[in-house]
Amino acid sequence: MTAAPDALTEAERTRILAKSARFDPPAATLADGRRDVVGLSRDELAAELAAIGEAPFRARQVWHWIYHQGATDFAAMSSIARPTREKLAERFVIGRPEAATVQTAADDTRKWLFRFRDGQEAETVYIPDPVEDRGAVCLSSQVGCTLACRFCHTGTQILTRNLGAAEIVGQFMAARDAYGEWPSPKGETPRLLSTIVLMGMGEPLYNYANVAKAMTIVMDNEGIALSRRRITLSTSGVVPMMDRAGAELGVNLAVSLHAVRDDLRDELVPLNRKYPIAELIAACRRYPAASNARRITFEYVMLRGVNDSPADARELVRLIAGLPAKVNLIPFNPWPGSAYETSSAAAIARFSEIVMAAGFSAPVRTPRGREILAACGQLRSAVGARAGS
Numbered sequence: 001m002t003a004a005p006d007a008l009t010e011a012e013r014t015r016i017l018a019k020s021a022r023f024d025p026p027a028a029t030l031a032d033g034r035r036d037v038v039g040l041s042r043d044e045l046a047a048e049l050a051a052i053g054e055a056p057f058r059a060r061q062v063w064h065w066i067y068h069q070g071a072t073d074f075a076a077m078s079s080i081a082r083p084t085r086e087k088l089a090e091r092f093v094i095g096r097p098e099a100a101t102v103q104t105a106a107d108d109t110r111k112w113l114f115r116f117r118d119g120q121e122a123e124t125v126y127i128p129d130p131v132e133d134r135g136a137v138c139l140s141s142q143v144g145c146t147l148a149c150r151f152c153h154t155g156t157q158i159l160t161r162n163l164g165a166a167e168i169v170g171q172f173m174a175a176r177d178a179y180g181e182w183p184s185p186k187g188e189t190p191r192l193l194s195t196i197v198l199m200g201m202g203e204p205l206y207n208y209a210n211v212a213k214a215m216t217i218v219m220d221n222e223g224i225a226l227s228r229r230r231i232t233l234s235t236s237g238v239v240p241m242m243d244r245a246g247a248e249l250g251v252n253l254a255v256s257l258h259a260v261r262d263d264l265r266d267e268l269v270p271l272n273r274k275y276p277i278a279e280l281i282a283a284c285r286r287y288p289a290a291s292n293a294r295r296i297t298f299e300y301v302m303l304r305g306v307n308d309s310p311a312d313a314r315e316l317v318r319l320i321a322g323l324p325a326k327v328n329l330i331p332f333n334p335w336p337g338s339a340y341e342t343s344s345a346a347a348i349a350r351f352s353e354i355v356m357a358a359g360f361s362a363p364v365r366t367p368r369g370r371e372i373l374a375a376c377g378q379l380r381s382a383v384g385a386r387a388g389s
């Protein structure tokens with residue numbers, strides 16, 4: 001195992017955390033003074049309730065109603081005496097983002113544009129399995145993105161702000177509301193909304209604190225109880241935060257690689273200038289939550305004539321040799337004004353064969369919900385175009 005990052009990396013971490021604080025979400029209090037309890041940690045919820053004279057068991061009860069039963073109203077909490085329910089309702093709300101639009105594609109992929117309390121918006125996508133009763137919910141972590149990857153629609157939108165823990169959990173809960181999947185299924189009981197992928201708008205590791213808090217809530221066994229094995233965080237390669245996410249959350253990791261040479265990756269994923277490929281791969285090699293049972297996914301968008309040659313495939317195999325890894329080949333999904341074309345089916349097949357011959361699984365991801373701009377890299381909300389896009 002490679003040594004953990006040194007003091008410099010610690011400084012980098014502090015810098016990233018300070019930077020993301022400038023884009024904080026709005027306060028969780030409504031105009032009428034009531035506080036949204038969604039997004040509070042268990043301890044914070046207990047403290048809020050203690051402040052109004054409630055014993056610790058109350059927090060546990062309320063938590064169960066919110067995250068296991070899916071209650072959106074204190075009046076529904078039948079195990080709590082009416083006067084207490086009324087007292088809670090005077091001071092608190094159980095928030096959900098408002099669905100500004102909902103679109104369903106021919107393949108049943110569904111996309112919501114959620115509007116938050118300050119009017120900011122972000123998109124969420126549900127991708128049902130075509131055969132089985134299960135599916136992935138793709139959550140956004142930021143409104144816009146600072147990173148401007150050349151092939152990504154979100155990258156044309158400047159970062160407006162980070163999403164708060166309540167807004168990240170809220171996307172998942174509102175999606176569950178739409179399918180009526182409450183109470184939260186227990187243990188291995190099949191779920192319609194069975195996995196979370198942090199692959200929507202934004203770079204989750206540039207909003208680590210809120211993402212971590214939201215995922216801790218989602219994983220809590222007395223609530224939504226989704227296992228860390230069913231959560232995948234996708235990053236464009238924020239190296240110093242990868243260690244932390246692995247150690248603290250232990251979720252699955254997906255890395256948006258997209259190029260195997262620094263000159264090309266510098267251009268496609270500009271963050272590469274800060275954390276080049278060698279550093280990124282080293283961070284993957286020490287990622288604590290990876291194993292043969294829980295492989296790291298390398299995402300590779302197939303851009304015609306740009307990164308799709310057999311030589312690229314061979315170099316990819318060399319880079320990830322020895323890692324518990326799989327490769328997801330994503331045919332480029334076009335969006336209005338995008339500058340690239342999707343690789344030919346033949347080029348994708350050849351690329352996949354080379355990677356598979358080296359012993360890695362390398363499925364080609366079928367685009368889902370393309371016609372409603374719900375596929376990978378097509379998400380965007382209305383505000384804040386980046387200059388020149």
Ligand code: SAH
Pocket residue numbers: 149151152153198199200201202203204234235236255256257299300301330331332333334335376377378
């Ligand atoms: N910011 C994170 C997560 C969101 S993007 C990240 O970059 O990893 C989710 C995935 O979609 C990433 O692998 C991203 O590179 C990819 N993607 C972006 N634009 C795309 C496009 N137009 N076509 C296909 N995949 C795209």
Ligand code: SF4
Pocket residue numbers: 145146147148149152153154155156200201202203236256
């Ligand atoms: Fe941001 Fe990810 Fe899009 Fe790059 S690919 S611009 S990091 S959302």
